[in-house]
Amino acid sequence: MNLTKYLVLGFLVCIIGYLCATFQGCVKKSSSETIQIGEIDPLSGKLAKHGLEIHEGIVLAVEEINAAGGIQGREIKLIARDDQSLPEVAFANAQELIQREKVVALTGGYVDTLVGTISEAARKNKTPYVASASLQEELTKTNNPYFFRVSKLSGFVNPIVGFLTHEIKPSRIGILYASTPGSTEFAKKVRALLKVNGIAVPFLEKFKPGISDFSPLIFKMSNYDLDFIISGGFLPDHILFIRQVKENNYRLKGYLGPWGIAYQSFISQMKEDAELLFSTCAWNPGITLPGTEKKSREFVEHFRKRFNKIPNTTNMHGYTSALVILDALKRIDLNNKDLRENLRKAIASTDLVLPMEHVIFDDNGDPIDYNHVIIQIQKGRVVPVYPPERATGKPIYPMVDSKL
Amino acid sequence: MNVAIYVKLVISGLALGSFYAIIALGFSMIFGVTRVFNLAHGELLLIAGYSAYAAWKTWGINFWLTIPIAILVLLAVGIVLYKVLSSIDEPLELNTIVFTFGLALFFQNLMLILFSANYRILSSPQWTKTLQVFGATITSGSLTLLTTSLLAVLILYFIFRHTFWGKILRATIQDREAARLLGINVNNTVILAFLSGMALVGLAGPFFASFHYIYPAGGMEATLIAIIITIVAGVGHVRAIIWAGWGIGIVENLVTGILGAAYREGITAIILIMILLYKPYALSNSQ
Numbered sequence A: 001m002n003l004t005k006y007l008v009l010g011f012l013v014c015i016i017g018y019l020c021a022t023f024q025g026c027v028k029k030s031s032s033e034t035i036q037i038g039e040i041d042p043l044s045g046k047l048a049k050h051g052l053e054i055h056e057g058i059v060l061a062v063e064e065i066n067a068a069g070g071i072q073g074r075e076i077k078l079i080a081r082d083d084q085s086l087p088e089v090a091f092a093n094a095q096e097l098i099q100r101e102k103v104v105a106l107t108g109g110y111v112d113t114l115v116g117t118i119s120e121a122a123r124k125n126k127t128p129y130v131a132s133a134s135l136q137e138e139l140t141k142t143n144n145p146y147f148f149r150v151s152k153l154s155g156f157v158n159p160i161v162g163f164l165t166h167e168i169k170p171s172r173i174g175i176l177y178a179s180t181p182g183s184t185e186f187a188k189k190v191r192a193l194l195k196v197n198g199i200a201v202p203f204l205e206k207f208k209p210g211i212s213d214f215s216p217l218i219f220k221m222s223n224y225d226l227d228f229i230i231s232g233g234f235l236p237d238h239i240l241f242i243r244q245v246k247e248n249n250y251r252l253k254g255y256l257g258p259w260g261i262a263y264q265s266f267i268s269q270m271k272e273d274a275e276l277l278f279s280t281c282a283w284n285p286g287i288t289l290p291g292t293e294k295k296s297r298e299f300v301e302h303f304r305k306r307f308n309k310i311p312n313t314t315n316m317h318g319y320t321s322a323l324v325i326l327d328a329l330k331r332i333d334l335n336n337k338d339l340r341e342n343l344r345k346a347i348a349s350t351d352l353v354l355p356m357e358h359v360i361f362d363d364n365g366d367p368i369d370y371n372h373v374i375i376q377i378q379k380g381r382v383v384p385v386y387p388p389e390r391a392t393g394k395p396i397y398p399m400v401d402s403k404l
Numbered sequence B: 001m002n003v004a005i006y007v008k009l010v011i012s013g014l015a016l017g018s019f020y021a022i023i024a025l026g027f028s029m030i031f032g033v034t035r036v037f038n039l040a041h042g043e044l045l046l047i048a049g050y051s052a053y054a055a056w057k058t059w060g061i062n063f064w065l066t067i068p069i070a071i072l073v074l075l076a077v078g079i080v081l082y083k084v085l086s087s088i089d090e091p092l093e094l095n096t097i098v099f100t101f102g103l104a105l106f107f108q109n110l111m112l113i114l115f116s117a118n119y120r121i122l123s124s125p126q127w128t129k130t131l132q133v134f135g136a137t138i139t140s141g142s143l144t145l146l147t148t149s150l151l152a153v154l155i156l157y158f159i160f161r162h163t164f165w166g167k168i169l170r171a172t173i174q175d176r177e178a179a180r181l182l183g184i185n186v187n188n189t190v191i192l193a194f195l196s197g198m199a200l201v202g203l204a205g206p207f208f209a210s211f212h213y214i215y216p217a218g219g220m221e222a223t224l225i226a227i228i229i230t231i232v233a234g235v236g237h238v239r240a241i242i243w244a245g246w247g248i249g250i251v252e253n254l255v256t257g258i259l260g261a262a263y264r265e266g267i268t269a270i271i272l273i274m275i276l277l278y279k280p281y282a283l284s285n286s287q
Helices: A003-029 A048-067 A087-099 A112-124 A137-141 A154-168 A181-196 A215-221 A235-247 A264-274 A293-307 A313-330 A339-348 B003-034 B041-059 B063-085 B092-115 B140-162 B164-174 B176-181 B186-211 B219-233 B238-258 B261-278
Strands: A034-041 A075-082 A105-110 A129-133 A147-149 A172-178 A200-207 A228-232 A278-281 A358-361 A367-369 A373-378 A381-386 B130-133 B136-139
Touching: A034 A048, A034 A087, A034 A313, A048 A075, A048 A105, A048 A129, A048 A293, A048 A313, A075 A087, A087 A105, A087 A112, A105 A112, A105 A313, A105 A339, A112 A129, A112 A137, A112 A147, A112 A181, A129 A313, A137 A147, A154 A181, A154 A228, A154 A278, A154 A373, A154 A381, A172 A181, A181 A200, A181 A228, A200 A215, A200 B261, A215 A235, A215 B003, A215 B238, A228 A235, A235 A264, A293 A313, A313 A339, A358 A367, B003 B041, B003 B136, B003 B140, B003 B164, B003 B186, B003 B219, B003 B238, B041 B063, B041 B092, B041 B186, B041 B219, B063 B092, B063 B186, B092 B219, B130 B140, B136 B140, B140 B164, B140 B186, B140 B238, B164 B176, B164 B186, B176 B186, B219 B238, B219 B261, B238 B261
Parallel strands: A034 A075, A034 A105, A105 A129, A129 A147, A172 A200, A172 A228
Antiparallel strands: A278 A373, A373 A381, B130 B136
């Protein structure tokens, strides 16, 4: 036999082997011993960083439950799909997971443009969906009984307004916001509430996330004598904005960005430029819901072992959303014919105390008890400074000429 | 707003435009000579940026030393890429659009595996030093961008206008078949031009990583900037690239400063459309 024949033979053996393995996999997949959960996240594209973080949290939750023997003796299988940060792909993924893979529920999702399309597919196919990161208030006002989420906009807005009104007490605030539905709604809500509390917002500017030059906005800001700036941008926007503020010698008195600052990756990239910036977080290795310290430590330990890094708040959002589904699965009869409908009802009646929040949903699928803590970066550490009952440090304001 | 603010807006617009011009130079060169419509231009820029970032992070070297490293990496990538691209059949422009679109996705996923989805910045503390120009502050970063892009354009302009190789390049851009009839080795010219274009992308990469930030999916905007500037400036007209870059940078900054950031893209797009209506063969063309 010459070399070509050996190659052809080898190739055929590989193909047969592959087909056998696939066939075995199919048999396993269709086995009644497995319960399948679908996950859709931006695992590539411009939102990949946070999508991958959510994915890690979900993977850990599923692995933990399987290591503990599954649910009612059945293994939980997670089928993850990458929406490439594109809404149309997210919708197609949701349809495929529900109709072809027969998942009992969906989770994951980052930013409302993606979450919104998945929630519509969930409604259409009568399959419960617990979103990991979603804010836009519209989404839970569409009377969609299959949509739940573990985050909400007021969880950011109320602590920020409370912090500024009671702790910082500025006279004039500037708000920058990204042209995304969540950020736009955030800016408008914060502005309205600050006005009610007697704080003027003379500077309100929208920008496209990912722009490469903030200098014109910084020059413009310098005309307004602002006491504090809130930015509804994302991690890369903060990186550029703060750097360009320093380059242009703008004397920043106080800066708060709810998304992207309370991350180790931001602090390690920005180093001393991150000092004294304010942000918010729902959970952090050192910031957990009172009474959940043990659970929080276990999560950090398991996550560190599994992924060889310290988890952040986005990982926890993924973990929390997956735990909601897993907890509901424990409370229903898995042999029931109408599994998805029963699961939906079980999720709606969730009462679960987790490190990030005490998960209870209102009639619209919004979490009742999702509240962020205001933090400040002090000597490279994330220090909770508001509300007083959860603060471990005092806010340092103004930033200008402050010495740590 | 007072005059100093306008001066600031124009100066930072010039710096932004220089940044755009550096990004666009390599694209224009490659497209002009090889007719490869490279939709993976931004991803190549990111590869150069990541190479510079990795060298800076690993060896702690100065920003300027990362540039030759990035250029070398891009030349190596360019040699492989040229081999692959040369096997693509006519219609070349159309086929390379499809091929480079797939290539962009491949590079994005490769960078995702190698560098994770985190945002990276090549920090260079020297950029924050400032000097005063007509009452406005200009940072050393802006000045570096302006100088580098001007230098790159001047060198390219000199080569294009005053060297034999430049004449060969221009002849190949204008009419490939006529150039071949005149005895020009078009294949060698194309290879050299392609690698020169890759070297220009290698030059731009560290600047992109230092003045912006890099992440695996961050190449698309850079590709769009390069395409827009090349269309406005005209293919193979290096001087016009810097004019187009500065024009767009200044317009964007003035619109943001006077009207607000929400109007930036809209008004810039209207102006670009008007330019194309008034000068359909690009700024550099006399028609």
